[in-house]
Amino acid sequence: MAKTLGPVKRKFSPWTDPSAVPFIRFENITKRFGTFTAVDNLTLDIYEREFFSLLGPSGCGKTTLMRMLAGFEEPTEGRILLQGKDIRGVPPYRRPTNMMFQSYALFPHMTVEKNVAFGLEQDKLPKGEIAARVEEMLKLVKLEDFARRKPNQLSGGQRQRVALARSLAKRPQVLLLDEPLGALDKKLREETQFELMDIQTNLGLTFLIVTHDQEEAMTVSDRIAVMDKGVIVQVATPAEIYEAPNSRYVADFIGDINIMEGTVAATQSALGAHGTIRIECDGVSVSVDQECQAAVGDKVAFAVRPEKVRISPDKPVDSAVNAVHGEVWDIGYLGDFSVFIVKLDDGRVMRAAQANVSRLVDRPITFGDMVWLTWPLDAGLVLTR
Amino acid sequence: MAVAQNSDGQGKGGLGRVFVVALPYLWLVLFFVAPFFIIFKISLSDTAIALPPYTPVFEGFGAIQDFVSQLDIENYIFLTDDPLYVKAYLSSLRIAAISTMLLLLIGYPIALAMARASASIRPTLVMMVILPFWTSFLIRVYAWIGILKPDGLLTLLLQAVGLMGPEDQVQIFRTDTAVFIGIVYSYLPFMVLPLYAALEKMDNTLLEAANDLGCPPLKAFWRITFPLSLPGVIAGSMICFIPITGEFVIPDLLGGADTLMIGKTLWTEFFGNRDWPLASAVAVILLILLVIPIMIFQNQQKKVA
Numbered sequence: 142m143a144k145t146l147g148p149v150k151r152k153f154s155p156w157t158d159p160s161a162v163p164f165i166r167f168e169n170i171t172k173r174f175g176t177f178t179a180v181d182n183l184t185l186d187i188y189e190r191e192f193f194s195l196l197g198p199s200g201c202g203k204t205t206l207m208r209m210l211a212g213f214e215e216p217t218e219g220r221i222l223l224q225g226k227d228i229r230g231v232p233p234y235r236r237p238t239n240m241m242f243q244s245y246a247l248f249p250h251m252t253v254e255k256n257v258a259f260g261l262e263q264d265k266l267p268k269g270e271i272a273a274r275v276e277e278m279l280k281l282v283k284l285e286d287f288a289r290r291k292p293n294q295l296s297g298g299q300r301q302r303v304a305l306a307r308s309l310a311k312r313p314q315v316l317l318l319d320e321p322l323g324a325l326d327k328k329l330r331e332e333t334q335f336e337l338m339d340i341q342t343n344l345g346l347t348f349l350i351v352t353h354d355q356e357e358a359m360t361v362s363d364r365i366a367v368m369d370k371g372v373i374v375q376v377a378t379p380a381e382i383y384e385a386p387n388s389r390y391v392a393d394f395i396g397d398i399n400i401m402e403g404t405v406a407a408t409q410s411a412l413g414a415h416g417t418i419r420i421e422c423d424g425v426s427v428s429v430d431q432e433c434q435a436a437v438g439d440k441v442a443f444a445v446r447p448e449k450v451r452i453s454p455d456k457p458v459d460s461a462v463n464a465v466h467g468e469v470w471d472i473g474y475l476g477d478f479s480v481f482i483v484k485l486d487d488g489r490v491m492r493a494a495q496a497n498v499s500r501l502v503d504r505p506i507t508f509g510d511m512v513w514l515t516w517p518l519d520a521g522l523v524l525t526r
Numbered sequence: 527m528a529v530a531q532n533s534d535g536q537g538k539g540g541l542g543r544v545f546v547v548a549l550p551y552l553w554l555v556l557f558f559v560a561p562f563f564i565i566f567k568i569s570l571s572d573t574a575i576a577l578p579p580y581t582p583v584f585e586g587f588g589a590i591q592d593f594v595s596q597l598d599i600e601n602y603i604f605l606t607d608d609p610l611y612v613k614a615y616l617s618s619l620r621i622a623a624i625s626t627m628l629l630l631l632i633g634y635p636i637a638l639a640m641a642r643a644s645a646s647i648r649p650t651l652v653m654m655v656i657l658p659f660w661t662s663f664l665i666r667v668y669a670w671i672g673i674l675k676p677d678g679l680l681t682l683l684l685q686a687v688g689l690m691g692p693e694d695q696v697q698i699f700r701t702d703t704a705v706f707i708g709i710v711y712s713y714l715p716f717m718v719l720p721l722y723a724a725l726e727k728m729d730n731t732l733l734e735a736a737n738d739l740g741c742p743p744l745k746a747f748w749r750i751t752f753p754l755s756l757p758g759v760i761a762g763s764m765i766c767f768i769p770i771t772g773e774f775v776i777p778d779l780l781g782g783a784d785t786l787m788i789g790k791t792l793w794t795e796f797f798g799n800r801d802w803p804l805a806s807a808v809a810v811i812l813l814i815l816l817v818i819p820i821m822i823f824q825n826q827q828k829k830v831a
Contacts, residue, residue, distance in 0.1 A: 213734055233737040246735035250753050259749075260739035311739065 153363055154378075155188040162225070164189040164347055165210065165315065170219035172205050172371075179205040181371035182219070192341050192348045194358035197368035198394075203351045206368075207317050210349065212236045223314075234263070239313035243320040245304035247292040253279070253303050254288040260311040278306040281340065298329050305337075309344070316341075318350040322357060334360045355395050359383065367391050383446075388526035392444050397480075399447060399491045400524075401425065405439045412436065418523055424487055427463045430518040434525050442524040449520035450493035452481050452506060457515045464515045465491065469508055479504065483514055562813070569806035570597040601807035610791070611808065615815065617786040621702070621777075622770040625709040626763050629717040632710065633762065637721035638751075641728070652722070655715050663712060667779050670708050674699040674780070700782035708776040713769075717762040724758025725751070757827070764823040768816050788812055 155161040163186035172180040180202040187193045195203035208214045210221060212233035220227045228236060239260065247256050257278050261271045279285050282302035292300055301321065308316055321337075322330045338361050341348045352358050358365050359379040366376045367390075375387045386392035389400060403422030410416030410433050418435070419428050420443045427443050435441050457464050465485050473480040474497075481493045493514050506512060605611045640651045658666060673679045676695035684690040698704050728751065736746040752759075774789030781787070788808065795805035 211738060213737075232742070233734070234740045234742050238738075240735070240738045242731050242735055244729065244731055246729065246731040248732060248735075248750060259736070259741070263740035263745075307735075307739070 153190070155191070156186070156364065161188060163187060163222075164191070164224060165349075166222040167206065167210075168220050168222065170206070170209065170216045170221065172202070172209060172214060173217045178371055180209075180216070183371070183373055185366060185373060185376065187347065187349060189347055190345055192338065192361055192363045193350070194362040194365045195349070195351045195368060196353070196355060196358040196365050196394075198353055201368040202371040203368050204319060207240075207319060207349060207351050210315070211238050211240050211317055237314040238317055239308040239311055239315075240317040240319060241304050241308040241321050243323060245292075245300050247300060247303055247307070249292050252289050252291055253284060253295070256292070256303055257306045257310050260307065264311065274310055278310045281309070282306045298325055298333075301325060301333070305340075309340070309346075312344070313346070315347045315349060318348060320352055321350065323352075323354075330357070331360075337361055359395070367394060369394075385522070386444075386524070389442050389444075389524050390526075392522070392524060397447050397492065397494070398444050399450070400442050400444045401427075401489070403427075403441060403443050405435045405437050405441055405523075408433050408435070408437060417518060420523065423489075425465055425485070425489075427521060428518050429521040429523050431521075431523055435523060439525070443521055444524055445516055445521040447480060447492040447494040448478070448496075450491065450514050450516045452483070452493040452495060453513050453515065454506065454510060456513055462515045462517050463521065464513050466511070466513055467491065469506060469510045469512055472504070472506075472508065481506065481512075483512060565806045565809055567597075568802050569601055569804075569810050570599060571803045572598075572600075573801050573803055601804050602811075604804065605807055605811060611788075614786050614788045614791040615811070618771050618773075618788040619815070621705065621709070621787060622767050622773075625706060625713070625770050626717075626767045628706065628710050629713055629766050630759065630763065633714055633717035633721055634759075636714075637718050637725055637758075640718070640722050641725035648726070652719075655718050655722075658715065664775065666712065667708055667776055670704070670711065670780060671699065674704050674707070699780065702781065702785055704780040704782075705777050705785055705787075708780045709770055709773065712776065713766045716765045720761040720765065721755065721758040724755040724761075728754055760823060760826050764819060767819060771816060772812055 165187040167183055167185040170180055170183045171178065183202075183206070195206060197203050205214060209216050210223075212228070212231060215229065220229055222228070223237070248259065251259070254275055257275045258271050261274055266274075275288075276285070279288055282305055284299060284302050284306065287295060287299060287303075292303065295303065305321070308318075318337075322333055325333060334357060337348070348361075350358070350361065359382075362379055364376060364378055365382050367374045367382065369390055375382060375391045377385075377387075382391060382395055386395065392398050392400065401422040403420040403425075405418060406421045406426070407419040408416060409418070412433055412435075415430070415432050417428050417430050418433055419426060420441060422443055429443065456466075467483040467485040469481055470484040470490065471482040473482070477497060478494050479497055481495070483491050483493060485491060491514055636655075640648060640655075643651060671678070674696065676697065676699060678696070678699070680698070681690065681694075681696045684696065685692055685694075690696075698707070732750050732754075733743070733746050736750050737743065741749060772789045773787060774793055777785045777787040777790050778793070781790075792805050792808045792812070795801050795808060
């Protein structure tokens with residue numbers, strides 16, 4: 142299926158530029174509902190034209206944060222600045238933000254056309270201009286033929302497109318997307334993710350998306366904020382979040398990872414400098430090349446992603462790599478990948494993933510085989526938090 | 527085989543299904559269609575000083591010819607001749623229309639407040655709306671006499687708070703105002719409950735979405751909440767308008783001599799004048815008048831579905 146691709150994405154990283162002015166700034170925001178603290182002293186900057194994700198499990202405060210920006214909730218403490226202006230007390234209908242709701246919240250008594258026109262009518266635009274904009278929006282989401290249908294005559298995917306068209310129609314400075322693709326099936330979801338990115342790039346808008354789906358956040362975002370219990374644990378690009386998580390929580394939340402608790406046995410360099418760190422994890426000794434953030438004797442966690450672990454029946458010749466020995470306990474065949482669950486000699490379990498590059502149906506490594514798991518020094522991670 | 531199974535299954539369920547469907551129809555035929563035809567027949571008869579006080583009495587199939595030839599529509603012609611009846615019909619419709627408007631104006635805010643209340647207290651609020659049914663309707667209307675009569679509770683209250691001199695009395699009892707008070711009070715639950723049912727299932731995020739798109743709350747009410755509650759508005763209005771039009775007890779107990787309602791007229795014809803045929807004709811016309819709004823209602827329901 143041939144698809145036309147949008148313009149090539151260029152590198153975009155205003156957050157690395159110290160002179161850049163944030164478009165949205167959450168400043169020491171706290172939100173309490175009764176005795177429950179939903180958001181706890183949170184500070185966050187989002188830049189213009191950024192596609193920003195708030196990622197976290199349900200109840201971590203991500204939706205509350207978004208609703209405060211939309212104006213449905215006011216922060217208990219702290220302030221929200223939009224283009225440098227405090228927006229406290231500005232009602233939702235006067236904010237330059239529009240939201241795409243998780244439930245889509247389409248008006249059931251209005252046609253698709255009327256739904257999309259609703260926001261424009263509130264601005265008292267001339268009729269001709271409204272009609273032109275509605276047409277443009279419906280074209281954008283490929284629903285021109287459905288303009289006169291009611292929402293209950295549409296499929297889930299079509300409704301989601303109407304909701305998107307409606308929230309984009311007013312060209313908001315910030316588009317808020319609350320779990321926008323949750324109700325779609327996997328294939329449609331992936332397609333829509335790429336469409337969302339195209340739309341965002343073409344219209345040059347700032348998108349803030351709330352999701353609990355880490356794959357979705359990884360695919361669409363320029364940056365991700367991983368949240369837990371009302372605080373932000375890490376804000377970084379998808380690659381940084383995946384390859385250099387700053388804590389056990391982030392490492393565990395994003396993707397698959399092997400984590401072993403241990404103690405720092407030796408460091409090659411001073412704190413903050415790059416060097417090899419050796420960690421003792423109850424009899425297994427592993428080495429990591431990394432910027433050193435821990436001193437000898439510190440309790441840390443060692444982590445390595447399964448796809449960076451090589452599995453082989455032979456003992457590695459190169460003594461510089463990390464190697465552990467174990468028995469293949471289970472194999473998960475995923476088509477593109479196979480995940481090997483290996484029971485180490487001391488009873489611990491480690492996972493290794495291997496791309497299935499050949500079409501062999503009988504794999505050379507099977508259940509009960511004794512194998513070596515190896516990974517280079519720069520594959521693992523030392524997590525101090 | 528599938529077909530055989532299917533028809534077999536239908537055969538088994540068939541009798542039961544016919545029974546379930548037939549039951550309400552049987553009920554309607556026995557207690558609505560049959561009495562209606564009796565009334566209709568009486569309306570085509572003439573008055574007679576006899577027991578029952580009308581002729582002809584149906585006497586066997588041989589007399590059918592005889593019987594039909596004696597029927598005529600003079601009662602209906604009389605109804606159109608005497609302006610009293612036309613006035614009574616129009617007055618009933620007017621009172622019913624005004625009462626329904628008042629009920630909507632009072633009932634809508636109540637239903638909206640109930641629907642917006644926190645989910646934990648909603649059952650209690652519904653209970654409070656239904657609570658008056660624990661007392662007989664008639665007793666509640668009598669209670670209003672006690673409140674509204676010139677030396678009643680309302681007068682005492684107004685005198686006590688000093689809004690009224692000790693010699694003055696409230697002149698509401700036996701007026702149309704008293705009839706409206708009685709009707710609105712009695713029918714309020716029938717208006718509130720369908721409205722509440724329509725408003726309660728409304729998704730609150732629709733209003734948030736309207737707000738988010740630049741629509742202030744009051745405007746959002748008229749653009750979103752009200753149109754979506756229309757089925758409830760229509761249901762509540764029909765449930766109130768139809769019985770109010772034929773209402774007899776409230777105008778009889780609270781209304782004055784000049785309160786003209788068709789229910790009262792019908793009662794007078796039937797029991798006062800003992801003119802059963804004319805009273806029957808009044809009832810038949812009333813029924814036809816009320817079938818029209820019911821048909822509008824049905825049509826509306828179909829559109830919603």
